[in-house]
Amino acid sequence: MDSIPVIQCESLTKSFGQLKAVDGLNLEIRKGEILGFLGPNGAGKTTTINMICGLLNPDSGTVKILGKDLRKIQELRFKIGLCPQENIFWPKLTGLEQLQFMARMYGIGIKESRVRAYQLLDQLGLKGKASSVTAKWSGGMKRRLNIALALIHDPEILILDEHEAGLDPQSRVMVREFIKSFVPHKTVLLTTHNMDEADRMSERVAVIDSGKIIALGTPGELKALIGGEQQIKEWVVREKTLEDVFIQLTGKKLRS
Amino acid sequence: MKILAVIMKSLSEQSRQIWVVILTISMAPFFVGIYYLMWESTKLSMDVEIVNLDKGYGGFDYGKEISQFVISQSSDELPVNFHLSASRDNALNQIRNKKSDAILILPEDFSEKAVMLGRGENVQIPFELTGDLSDINYMLAATWTYELIGAFISENTGIKTPFEFRETPAGVSGEMNEFDLYVPGLLILSTVMLMFTAAIAFVREPEQKTIIRLKLSQLKNWEFITGVSLVQMFIGFFSILLTLAVAAALGFEFRGSWGSFLIVTTLTCLSIIGFSLIVAALTRTVNQVLVVGNFPLFLFMFFTGAMMPVHGPTLFSFASYDFTLPGLMSPYHAVSALKKISIFEASLGEIWPELTCLAGITVIYFLIGALLYRRQHLRLL
Numbered sequence: 001m002d003s004i005p006v007i008q009c010e011s012l013t014k015s016f017g018q019l020k021a022v023d024g025l026n027l028e029i030r031k032g033e034i035l036g037f038l039g040p041n042g043a044g045k046t047t048t049i050n051m052i053c054g055l056l057n058p059d060s061g062t063v064k065i066l067g068k069d070l071r072k073i074q075e076l077r078f079k080i081g082l083c084p085q086e087n088i089f090w091p092k093l094t095g096l097e098q099l100q101f102m103a104r105m106y107g108i109g110i111k112e113s114r115v116r117a118y119q120l121l122d123q124l125g126l127k128g129k130a131s132s133v134t135a136k137w138s139g140g141m142k143r144r145l146n147i148a149l150a151l152i153h154d155p156e157i158l159i160l161d162e163h164e165a166g167l168d169p170q171s172r173v174m175v176r177e178f179i180k181s182f183v184p185h186k187t188v189l190l191t192t193h194n195m196d197e198a199d200r201m202s203e204r205v206a207v208i209d210s211g212k213i214i215a216l217g218t219p220g221e222l223k224a225l226i227g228g229e230q231q232i233k234e235w236v237v238r239e240k241t242l243e244d245v246f247i248q249l250t251g252k253k254l255r256s
Numbered sequence: 257m258k259i260l261a262v263i264m265k266s267l268s269e270q271s272r273q274i275w276v277v278i279l280t281i282s283m284a285p286f287f288v289g290i291y292y293l294m295w296e297s298t299k300l301s302m303d304v305e306i307v308n309l310d311k312g313y314g315g316f317d318y319g320k321e322i323s324q325f326v327i328s329q330s331s332d333e334l335p336v337n338f339h340l341s342a343s344r345d346n347a348l349n350q351i352r353n354k355k356s357d358a359i360l361i362l363p364e365d366f367s368e369k370a371v372m373l374g375r376g377e378n379v380q381i382p383f384e385l386t387g388d389l390s391d392i393n394y395m396l397a398a399t400w401t402y403e404l405i406g407a408f409i410s411e412n413t414g415i416k417t418p419f420e421f422r423e424t425p426a427g428v429s430g431e432m433n434e435f436d437l438y439v440p441g442l443l444i445l446s447t448v449m450l451m452f453t454a455a456i457a458f459v460r461e462p463e464q465k466t467i468i469r470l471k472l473s474q475l476k477n478w479e480f481i482t483g484v485s486l487v488q489m490f491i492g493f494f495s496i497l498l499t500l501a502v503a504a505a506l507g508f509e510f511r512g513s514w515g516s517f518l519i520v521t522t523l524t525c526l527s528i529i530g531f532s533l534i535v536a537a538l539t540r541t542v543n544q545v546l547v548v549g550n551f552p553l554f555l556f557m558f559f560t561g562a563m564m565p566v567h568g569p570t571l572f573s574f575a576s577y578d579f580t581l582p583g584l585m586s587p588y589h590a591v592s593a594l595k596k597i598s599i600f601e602a603s604l605g606e607i608w609p610e611l612t613c614l615a616g617i618t619v620i621y622f623l624i625g626a627l628l629y630r631r632q633h634l635r636l637l
Binding site: 053054055075077078080082084086088089090091092093097100101102104105106107133149153 | 257258261264265268269272273464465466468469470471472473474475
């Protein structure tokens with residue numbers, strides 16, 4: 001694995017009025033790595049992602065993509081594929097039309113667009129519905145299309161913002177295998193509230209709360225932070241999970 | 257060729273929400289139909305009551321003769337019909353009941369004065385005309401009556417008026433009717449309706465957040481705006497052609513230059529699309545477009561001459577062309593230009609003030625619209 005940081009956030013800060021959404025965040029993601037980005041609701045995950053993608057302007061600090069400042073070289077954002085939290089697509093277009101259109105928007109030729117679109121639809125189990133209008137698709141299919149749209153231009157960096165929300169177990173397994181197949185060619189940043197998913201998928205996990213990274217390491221390292229095992233009853237001892245780590249680090253208080 | 261992809265996408269989307277397009281393009285033809293029915297049911301027609309008090313003189317009964325003469329003139333070509341009335345009171349009742357527009361009263365000594373006039377004596381015949389002087393139909397009926405009486409007197413006495421008016425129509429106005437005069441404005445109205453489909457097409461991307469995907473892609477702002485605008489231009493032309501076809505089916509005949517027509521309608525479509533960018537920039541959802549868009553729509557419909565003649569206070573003049581307050585709205589100049597083209601067969605050189613204003617306002621709308629839309633919906637880092 002290459003140790004050059006593909007994404008580098010340095011002292012990233014963003015406020016919305018009085019609310020400091022991201023507070024001096026430092027984070028490096030190496031090439032070919034899958035980094036789980038965990039945090040409670042309102043912790044600053046999506047704001048950080050939007051700044052990494054170039055959709056939001058940081059108040060201070062820098063985002064570097066492949067060592068270059070994103071604010072100075074806007075074209076760097078073409079290297080990123082974003083699968084946002086919400087399903088974002090054109091409901092009046094068919095699955096094939098959506099993917100072909102987005103491919104064209106990244107400067108890919110007509111023929112190549114069609115090949116890539118069919119390939120992704122096939123890989124994500126959507127080929128059978130390629131020619132139907134997506135407004136009529138099921139929630140799970142729309143979610144998979146959301147992932148396909150992020151990948152249509154073959155980006156070096158894939159950012160998945162709660163991409164498993166709304167997927168059934170079969171789809172989840174399929175999508176996980178699909179994403180794992182990118183390693184080591186692509187760098188993946190994923191946010192999720194599913195600790196099991198983060199544990200299975202991520203090589204490293206960063207926990208963010210109140211706009212700051214409060215823990216960073218491999219799932220094993222994080223579990224070790226709070227002790228490896230938990231005695232539930234006299235005769236039952238289980239290994240601590242990432243969820244235990246998460247609750248210990250961020251507390252049990254409900255977030256907005 | 258990202259623009260081509262935007263065009264294809266926009267066309268696919270428009271074709272799958274065909275009801276919005278149908279409503280947009282059918283509005284102006286619908287108004288053409290309404291105006292035609294209004295014109296058909298309110299064709300200019302006036303009635304004049306004749307009260308003949310003439311007692312005759314020396315075997316002559318000119319009162320009877322002139323009555324028969326004017327009544328015989330009533331035909332489809334004349335907008336005035338004459339009827340004999342038994343008394344002044346009867347005739348006044350007809351006026352009060354709006355069944356007649358004017359009364360011509362022939363005096364008791366009409367024949368006597370006519371005979372004296374024929375002998376060359378210096379007398380005047382005191383006709384009396386009465387009616388509701390505030391009614392425009394009275395004025396028109398009185399003018400026609402004056403004209404016909406003059407013709408009768410001249411023919412029977414041999415006395416010619418010292419002057420002769422010759423009426424020559426300006427342009428092709430003599431061959432046109434009131435309906436024909438409304439059609440140029442309604443053609444422009446068909447482009448005004450474009451404001452909704454265009455604003456909806458622009459605002460739908462931010463509303464469904466697909467603008468995020470476009471912002472992250474290599475698509476440039478101008479490519480996106482151009483692609484969407486070209487599809488809207490296509491809808492605009494289709495709407496104009498449909499309106500023109502409906503008007504032609506109802507008897508309208510376009511007599512001006514098609515080249516000038518194309519330039520005026522193209523500029524108008526562009527200016528409306530530019531304005532729709534402003535509407536899209538000030539709104540965030542399709543629902544907001546439908547609410548906010550109504551205000552400029554009413555202004556464009558009723559204060560630009562598209563549906564009814566209007567002439568506001570003059571702000572400044574150039575080349576004998578008044579730039580009025582309604583002139584801040586592009587359709588005003590388009591209606592003016594199209595009327596000149598279709599009524600006066602004006603060439604491009606004769607409508608250059610309108611074209612200059614139209615082009616200038618189009619550029620202003622587009623600049624403001626593009627800047628606001630970019631600031632509101634397309635801004636990146």
